[in-house]
Amino acid sequence: MTETTAAATRPGPPPPLTDGGAAQLEWLRRMRAEEPVHRDEHGVFHIFRYDDVRRVASDPGVFSSGLNRDVLGAEDITRGNPAWTDPPEHRRLRALVGQAFTRTNVREYERRTYDLGNALLDEVDGQDRFDLVEKFVWPLPAMLIAELLGVPVSDRQLFLSYADKLASLQVGDPTDDEEGYGGMMSRVTGEIRGYLTEQYRSRLAAPADDLISKLAAAEDDGSGLDEDEVVNICLALLFVGHFSTNGLIGNLLLCLDEHPGVAARLRADRSLIPAAVEEVLRYRPSGTRFMRVTSQDTEVAGTPIPARSLVMLWFSSANRDERRFPRPDEFDIGRTPNGHISFGHGIHFCVGAPLSRMEAAVSANLLFDRFADLRIESEGPLPFYEQGMWAPRRIPVAVRRA
Structure with missing residues (x-):
């Protein structure tokens, strides 16, 4: 094989998700088949098959999460x-964070989600056409998070602006101190960290029944x-x-529109x-990938x-692995078991x-x-x-009320 031929067959970077994911899914299929462990031009190792992804995710001793802070320069936002x-x-x-997400708390959050969601849908009464992301999918998680944290729901625009900036980050070389994940996220999150610091200090002076107060008071041993x-x-x-939930809701709506x-x-x-919901998580996960750092020499596959x-x-590749899921490109809500790892x-x-x-x-x-029809x-x-983030920015809909 000539050098030219080898270069022509060498896999390039993952295609963007701007076409809805079709090109990237085809690229992932090729990588699973031809190069299940791929070292890119930046020295990052990409893992594509289900069993390999699961094995790496299960071994924090070798595949560390903590070292990401040092390697990516993101100590200020990951501690x-x-x-x-x-x-x-x-x-x-x-253990400390889990105290804020008990079953009792989630049941209370469910009640508030119904209240907030109905309020958002009330705002589009009389409109037969609107952007469902703008009016419902994007603000709903931000409003709930604002309530959980105990900050004014009126401040949700700050949260939405912050979330959109993070979702729009374009990372070239993840190992670069300035343009990698750590440097870019640190710059984007500066304002919102200052806001949250003020909220935390106010709870120390006057605790309330909210998540910030619960975290401030949480104790373990x-x-x-x-x-x-x-x-x-x-x-x-x-x-x-916000990122994962609005993506999940948007992708659920896309899947249902594609499968009436x-x-x-x-x-x-x-x-x-x-x-x-579980099949949407497998079929079109809003979070496509996650990073680890090796703490020692090792091997995968x-x-x-x-x-x-x-x-x-x-994760998006593992969820479509033909070795794990029969008919992986079929949207099947009866899939049992559905062992996605989204x-x-x-x-x-x-x-x-x-x-x-x-x-x-x-x-x-x-x-x-x-809506009787959407x-x-x-x-x-x-x-x-x-x-x-694998999710639509806009979903223009036509509706008929129930």
Whole structure:
């Protein structure tokens, strides 16, 4: 084989998601088949197959989350966040954060989600056509998070602006100090961190019945959270809670529009909604990938990976792995078992997963209750984010009220 031929067949970078994900899914399919462990031009190792992704996610001793702070230069925004922390510190943080996400709390959040969602839909009464992302999908998680944190719902525009900036980040070389994930996120989050710091300090002076106060008061074996830890946990909630949930709701609506028979089944039998949410999580996860760093020399699928290497786990690829899921490109709400890993796996399984699932299910119920018919109407392809977040920026709809 000539050098020219080898270069022509070498896989390039992942295509953007701007076409709705079709090109990237084809690229991921090729990578699973031809190069399941791929080292890119920046030295990052990409992992594509289900078993390999799950194995890496299950081994924090070798594939570290904590080292991301050092390698990516993001210590100021990751300290206190369980997702970026290794044992034994991870156990302490997870236990403290988990006190704010009990079943009782999630049931109360569900009631408020119905109230907030109905209020948003009241605002479009009399409109037969509107952008569902602008009017419902994008603001709903921000309003709920604002309530959870105990900050004025009127400040949701600050949250929305912050979330949009993060969702729009374009990262070239993730190892670059200035233009990689750490440097870019630190710059984007400066204003919102200052806001959350003020909120935290006000709770120390006057505790309230809200998440910031609960985090400030949480204790595990006599140990609590300090200011930076509470602020960064709230920051993560804003990012992951809003980012993943509005993507999940938007992708649920796209899947139902593409599969009207499934939508009709859900309208007739609302008990099927949770299964539909799980299949959306597998079929079109809003978060496509996550990063680890090797703490020692290791290997994945026979490929050597040196210590201190960045490793990218492709959840969106693992969820479509033909070795794990029969007919992986088919949207099947009856898929059993549905072992997707869109919320991660192992000790770093997303602590907010029940909240995100609940918001998506409530959204489906609200829209079915309010509209006898809801159709996406667009003159051209829907706009999507370019990378990282797999979700539509706008969903223009035509509705007929129930």
